[in-house]
Amino acid sequence: MLSGARWRLASALRGTRAPPSAVARRCLHASGSRPLADRGKKSEELPRAFDPALLEFLVCPLSKKPLRYEASTNELINEELGIAYPIIDGIPNMIPQAARMTRQSKKQEEVEQR
Structure with missing residues (x-):
C-alpha cells in the first residue's frame, strides 16, 4: 500500500504516469548507459572519443x-x-x-x- 502511494507521489512530482521502470530506462538511454539486460551482450560499439x-x-x-x-x-x-x-x-x-x-x-x- 505504501509503495503505491510513493509511486503516485513520484508520478505527480514528475508529471508523468509512466511506471518507474520506464522512467529509469529513459534516463539510462539519455545518459548513454546501457540497460542491465543489454550489458551481457557483445556489441560492436566504438570507444567513446575524448571531447x-x-x-x-x-x-x-x-x-x-x-x-x-x-x-x-x-x-x-x-x-x-x-x-x-x-x-x-x-x-x-x-x-x-x-x-x-x-x-x-x-x-x-x-x-x-x-
Missing part, C-alpha cells in the same frame, strides 16, 4: 597548468613537466602514477649528449 572542449576545464593535477590533447596517442600532455595522461574510453586518467613521462630527465639528456 576537446573539456580542455577548457582540465588542468594537470601536479602543476595546475593547462593540458594539450594529442589525438595520435589519445593522451593529455603537460609540456612543462613532460607528462602524458592516458585517455581511456573517453575519460582522462588524471592520476599522476598512471602518467607516462614524455621526455627524459635533464641528467639523462646530458649523459647522452657526451
Whole structure:
C-alpha cells in the first residue's frame, strides 16, 4: 500500500504516469548507459572519443597548468613537466602514477649528449 502511494507521489512530482521502470530506462538511454539486460551482450560499439572542449576545464593535477590533447596517442600532455595522461574510453586518467613521462630527465639528456 505504501509503495503505491510513493509511486503516485513520484508520478505527480514528475508529471508523468509512466511506471518507474520506464522512467529509469529513459534516463539510462539519455545518459548513454546501457540497460542491465543489454550489458551481457557483445556489441560492436566504438570507444567513446575524448571531447576537446573539456580542455577548457582540465588542468594537470601536479602543476595546475593547462593540458594539450594529442589525438595520435589519445593522451593529455603537460609540456612543462613532460607528462602524458592516458585517455581511456573517453575519460582522462588524471592520476599522476598512471602518467607516462614524455621526455627524459635533464641528467639523462646530458649523459647522452657526451
